[in-house]
Amino acid sequence: MRSTWFLPLLVFLCNFLCLFTPCIAKPPHVIFILADDYGYNDVGYHGSEIKTPNIDKLSGEGVRLENYYVQPICTPTRSQLLSGRYQIHTGLQHQIIWPPQANCLPLDDKTLAQALKELGYATHIVGKWHLGQYKKACWPTHRGFDTFFGHLTGSEDYYTHEHTGCGMTMTPACSNWKGYDLRENDDVVHGYKGTYGTHMFTQKVQQLLQKHDQTKPLFLYLPYQAVHSPLMAPAYYTDMYKDIKNKKRRVYAGMVTAMDEGIGNITDTLKNIGMWDDTVIFFSTDNGGMVTEGGNNWPLRGWKHSLWEGGMHGVGFVTGGAFPDARRGTTYNGLIHVSDWFPTIVSGLVGSSVNGTKLDGHDVWDAISTGSPSPRTELLHNIDPLQPSPKADFMGNYVVKDPQADTFNTSIRGAIRVGDWKLITGDPGDNRWMPLPDSGITPPKPTDPKGKRLWLFNIAEDPNEFHDLSEFRPDVVEQLYERLQDYYKTAVPVRFPAGDPKADPKLHNNTWSYWED
Numbered sequence: 001m002r003s004t005w006f007l008p009l010l011v012f013l014c015n016f017l018c019l020f021t022p023c024i025a026k027p028p029h030v031i032f033i034l035a036d037d038y039g040y041n042d043v044g045y046h047g048s049e050i051k052t053p054n055i056d057k058l059s060g061e062g063v064r065l066e067n068y069y070v071q072p073i074c075t076p077t078r079s080q081l082l083s084g085r086y087q088i089h090t091g092l093q094h095q096i097i098w099p100p101q102a103n104c105l106p107l108d109d110k111t112l113a114q115a116l117k118e119l120g121y122a123t124h125i126v127g128k129w130h131l132g133q134y135k136k137a138c139w140p141t142h143r144g145f146d147t148f149f150g151h152l153t154g155s156e157d158y159y160t161h162e163h164t165g166c167g168m169t170m171t172p173a174c175s176n177w178k179g180y181d182l183r184e185n186d187d188v189v190h191g192y193k194g195t196y197g198t199h200m201f202t203q204k205v206q207q208l209l210q211k212h213d214q215t216k217p218l219f220l221y222l223p224y225q226a227v228h229s230p231l232m233a234p235a236y237y238t239d240m241y242k243d244i245k246n247k248k249r250r251v252y253a254g255m256v257t258a259m260d261e262g263i264g265n266i267t268d269t270l271k272n273i274g275m276w277d278d279t280v281i282f283f284s285t286d287n288g289g290m291v292t293e294g295g296n297n298w299p300l301r302g303w304k305h306s307l308w309e310g311g312m313h314g315v316g317f318v319t320g321g322a323f324p325d326a327r328r329g330t331t332y333n334g335l336i337h338v339s340d341w342f343p344t345i346v347s348g349l350v351g352s353s354v355n356g357t358k359l360d361g362h363d364v365w366d367a368i369s370t371g372s373p374s375p376r377t378e379l380l381h382n383i384d385p386l387q388p389s390p391k392a393d394f395m396g397n398y399v400v401k402d403p404q405a406d407t408f409n410t411s412i413r414g415a416i417r418v419g420d421w422k423l424i425t426g427d428p429g430d431n432r433w434m435p436l437p438d439s440g441i442t443p444p445k446p447t448d449p450k451g452k453r454l455w456l457f458n459i460a461e462d463p464n465e466f467h468d469l470s471e472f473r474p475d476v477v478e479q480l481y482e483r484l485q486d487y488y489k490t491a492v493p494v495r496f497p498a499g500d501p502k503a504d505p506k507l508h509n510n511t512w513s514y515w516e517d
């Protein structure tokens with residue numbers, strides 16, 4: 001029998017030595033959970049009627065971020081999370097990547113997964129990619145992830161795992177295109193038909209954690225498909241909400257509670273296998289809730305797709321066994337943006353350099369783990385010079401370049417935050433306040449004249465954007481407008497190509513796949 005005194009002695013010696021020399025701490029496991037279309041008013045700790053006991057508990061054991069921003073739609077938030085760069089610097093300023101578009105996150109942008117892989121992390125993604133699929137080089141396993149299990153496109157049937165439609169108006173018409181969209185690494189994977197997406201991804205993560213060699217740090221990116229439409233949830237969850245009369249809201253509530261349960265299950269697994277104490281968990285939504293699909297952002301103005309707060313003021317928190325004890329149970333009110341996670345994780349948390357990587361994000365690890373002021377004092381929400389033509393639809397079809405787009409002007413859709421001030425230009429999207437269906441609340445009616453193209457708000461004093469101060473504070477308008485002009489000079493051209501008929505799933509064995517080498 002090997003002597004048993006050796007290991008305790010070694011541990012003792014290591015601890016002893018640490019008193020005198022800087023310890024080389026083992027980098028923590030990092031789990032990033034991204035919820036889809038999850039609204040500001042859809043989490044228990046914001047007072048929602050939807051039950052999220054696990055999210056409430058986990059966030060309560062960490063830090064809740066209450067001045068946290070994401071982008072108004074899917075692809076942009078995902079692109080900024082994984083690259084740490086604003087959309088004006090990746091060409092993804094306009095809309096999402098639709099399945100027939102030959103477009104993806106630029107291949108020369110290093111992803112968070114690549115950076116962590118270089119630092120010795122095992123890197124996995126389970127869930128929805130939505131950063132382009134037209135060539136294999138754009139796929140997750142070619143962008144820094146060791147493994148991938150999930151969907152390449154943006155929304156799927158939760159049981160058949162098929163994506164229908166193309167989001168674009170093109171010839172030949174593609175609205176009926178239907179393709180299977182579930183892969184393990186680069187290959188189509190079968191055997192999950194009938195398994196609800198949220199259960200499927202949760203189980204996959206649990207298996208992955210159980211197989212993980214714990215001597216290696218883990219980066220797990222879990223972009224749940226939940227709680228994006230189509231509205232589908234097992235009756236077990238929707239039955240908890242018999243008192244919600246609005247059917248969409250009821251099903252949506254069930255979807256949220258299923259996701260919450262999945263997060264609870266993953267937490268249990270981490271604890272059971274002894275990984276919890278070494279893990280930091282990040283949670284974020286990808287954009288505001290979609291009010292026509294059950295989501296809600298009340299009392300914020302606007303919703304998904306818009307540059308109003310309801311489109312971008314996101315639910316987010318940081319927690320886990322390796323989160324610093326001193327900050328547990330706190331709320332952080334410093335400004336934080338989704339582009340900050342790249343430097344925050346690579347530099348602040350893991351302690352490596354991000355030199356040589358062009359970034360728009362700030363390292364906010366110190367800020368959230370000690371409660372000090374945020375290094376971020378300014379936030380470019382977006383500048384999108386593609387304008388809807390009169391024929392446009394909300395999908396972003398029929399766009400034209402703003403005729404004066406060579407220099408910044410107020411007809412360009414943009415928004416910037418500097419300190420507490422927010423300036424909006426152009427058409428920011430639907431400007432209504434939307435209370436919960438059946439709430440009995442009559443929301444205020446927007447009084448903006450048609451064609452209005454400039455707003456200024458003090459978000460700290462007026463978080464729900466009732467009072468446009470642009471006429472009263474021309475000095476602030478000028479200052480923020482100049483910042484938009486400065487940013488606009490650094491923008492790369494927008495990439496929003498026409499749909500390519502070669503994307504048709506019929507040409508790829510009825511799956512969504514790549515069509516260029």
Ligand SMILES: *[C@@H]1O[C@H](CO)[C@@H](O)[C@H](O)[C@H]1NC(C)=O
Nearest residue numbers: 198199202203258261262265
């Ligand atoms: C969570 O675990 C329980 C118990 O194993 C299981 O019944 C449930 O379906 C799981 N939920 C999810 C979302 O994976």
Ligand SMILES: *[C@@H]1O[C@H](CO)[C@@H](O)[C@H](O)[C@H]1NC(C)=O
Nearest residue numbers: 347351352353354355356357
């Ligand atoms: C990163 O860049 C800064 C400024 O150029 C330099 O001072 C620092 O030493 C660099 N750090 C590393 C780890 O290379």
